[in-house]
Amino acid sequence: MTGLKARAVLNVFLAGSILALVVFPEAAMVQETKPVAPGRIAPPPAPAPVRRTGPEVRPTTTIVFENVIERSGITYVLKNSVSPSRYYYETMIGGAAVFDFNNDGFLDIFFPNGGTIPGLEKADPSYYNRLYRNDGDGTFTDVTDQAGVRGLGYSMGVATGDYDNDGFVDLYVCGVNHNQLLHNNGDGTFSDVTAKAGVPGIHPKFGKTWAITAGWFDYDNDGRLDLFFTTVYGIASFGKKNYPVLYRQESPFVFSDATASAGLAQLSPTSQAAWADFNNDGHLDLVTGGKVLVHRGTANHWLKVRLEGDGRIVNRSAIGTQVRLRLGDQTLTRQVEAGTGEGNQNDLTLHFGLGSHGTPVPLEIFWPNASRQVVGNVLPDRTISIRFGKSP
Numbered sequence: 001m002t003g004l005k006a007r008a009v010l011n012v013f014l015a016g017s018i019l020a021l022v023v024f025p026e027a028a029m030v031q032e033t034k035p036v037a038p039g040r041i042a043p044p045p046a047p048a049p050v051r052r053t054g055p056e057v058r059p060t061t062t063i064v065f066e067n068v069i070e071r072s073g074i075t076y077v078l079k080n081s082v083s084p085s086r087y088y089y090e091t092m093i094g095g096a097a098v099f100d101f102n103n104d105g106f107l108d109i110f111f112p113n114g115g116t117i118p119g120l121e122k123a124d125p126s127y128y129n130r131l132y133r134n135d136g137d138g139t140f141t142d143v144t145d146q147a148g149v150r151g152l153g154y155s156m157g158v159a160t161g162d163y164d165n166d167g168f169v170d171l172y173v174c175g176v177n178h179n180q181l182l183h184n185n186g187d188g189t190f191s192d193v194t195a196k197a198g199v200p201g202i203h204p205k206f207g208k209t210w211a212i213t214a215g216w217f218d219y220d221n222d223g224r225l226d227l228f229f230t231t232v233y234g235i236a237s238f239g240k241k242n243y244p245v246l247y248r249q250e251s252p253f254v255f256s257d258a259t260a261s262a263g264l265a266q267l268s269p270t271s272q273a274a275w276a277d278f279n280n281d282g283h284l285d286l287v288t289g290g291k292v293l294v295h296r297g298t299a300n301h302w303l304k305v306r307l308e309g310d311g312r313i314v315n316r317s318a319i320g321t322q323v324r325l326r327l328g329d330q331t332l333t334r335q336v337e338a339g340t341g342e343g344n345q346n347d348l349t350l351h352f353g354l355g356s357h358g359t360p361v362p363l364e365i366f367w368p369n370a371s372r373q374v375v376g377n378v379l380p381d382r383t384i385s386i387r388f389g390k391s392p
């Protein structure tokens with residue numbers, strides 16, 4: 001995402017920054033769709049009845065965005081170190097992640113940043129990645145240093161996901177010469193656990209691959225997030241060979257390179273990576289590298305959650321809404337996102353792998369206006385639809 005795009009995201013976000021706490025009755029406005037046998041295409045769900053949850057919304061011809069960057073406290077400047085050689089990555093840098101790192105109900109912003117050329121290092125603070133804490137009053141505070149997220153090397157994109165199910169969203173930062181998995185410690189700080197988790201993006205033969213964008217997905221439905229990152233050029237700057245990588249979280253918090261075993265070894269370099277369950281069997285499928293890859297499934301349980309805003313208080317697509325699912329002593333967290341990686345859009349339906357857990361689970365929904373809704377006793381192995389608004 002470019003700097004301009006990042007600012008546009010900020011503008012949209014600030015426009016919707018409202019604090020309120022509302023607890024809805026359980027099981028409010030829930031529709032269920034039962035699963036189909038693996039390999040079968042399920043019929044589309046019946047159209048939902050039109051409901052109005054507030055005053056009539058009158059069409060308007062003028063929609064105004066205000067650029068509030070100057071008074072927001074955000075001073076991040078993208079630094080790509082343009083060189084006479086015009087390396088590929090100079091033109092492709094610039095991601096942003098909007099997520100709530102401290103669980104205070106206000107979305108915070110993380111910006112990856114570049115490095116020197118040709119050294120590819122963050123030689124001074126102007127190259128640091130930046131984390132801005134949302135203070136809830138329209139301003140942000142730079143907490144990069146206390147959070148420990150300055151970064152390493154020439155960074156590119158970033159993916160957010162709670163890979164260890166502790167309720168705090170973690171970061172995976174992609175880069176040319178370094179990738180970083182940053183564990184959110186829950187106290188405002190992050191720890192670099194890249195080596196311990198086994199996700200450095202280093203091929204035993206070809207070395208570090210240039211990672212541009214990544215996404216977290218539980219493709220085997222075991223309740224633990226897996227990681228897929230892509231790269232665009234097979235042979236890029238400095239003659240380096242690059243390739244997409246799928247990391248599977250084999251055991252709690254330890255990953256292995258599953259690119260070959262999952263059948264993705266011959267995948268061409270690409271920026272495509274969009275996940276969706278095309279055949280409604282509960283297992284995420286993947287569009288990447290000009291291919292549509294249907295997952296053949298596991299015996300694990302799953303749950304999919306479709307959210308819908310009212311178009312007035314919460315946007316119709318419910319983007320920015322977070323859903324938490326309690327599974328024993330773990331909390332699985334998913335968020336409706338407007339896009340993933342570079343130019344990709346996943347299905348907006350949230351997907352949870354439940355492993356061997358086949359009994360009803362409770363959900364907590366945190367809508368973008370900071371209201372909270374509790375939905376109890378949701379049966380697994382189905383898709384449920386939930387609308388923002390009054391209980392029926």
Ligand SMILES: [Ca+2]
Nearest residue numbers: 100102104106
């Ligand atoms: Ca926050």
Ligand SMILES: [Ca+2]
Nearest residue numbers: 162164166168
């Ligand atoms: Ca976490």
Ligand SMILES: [Ca+2]
Nearest residue numbers: 218220222224
């Ligand atoms: Ca998994």
Ligand SMILES: [Ca+2]
Nearest residue numbers: 277278279283
């Ligand atoms: Ca599927």
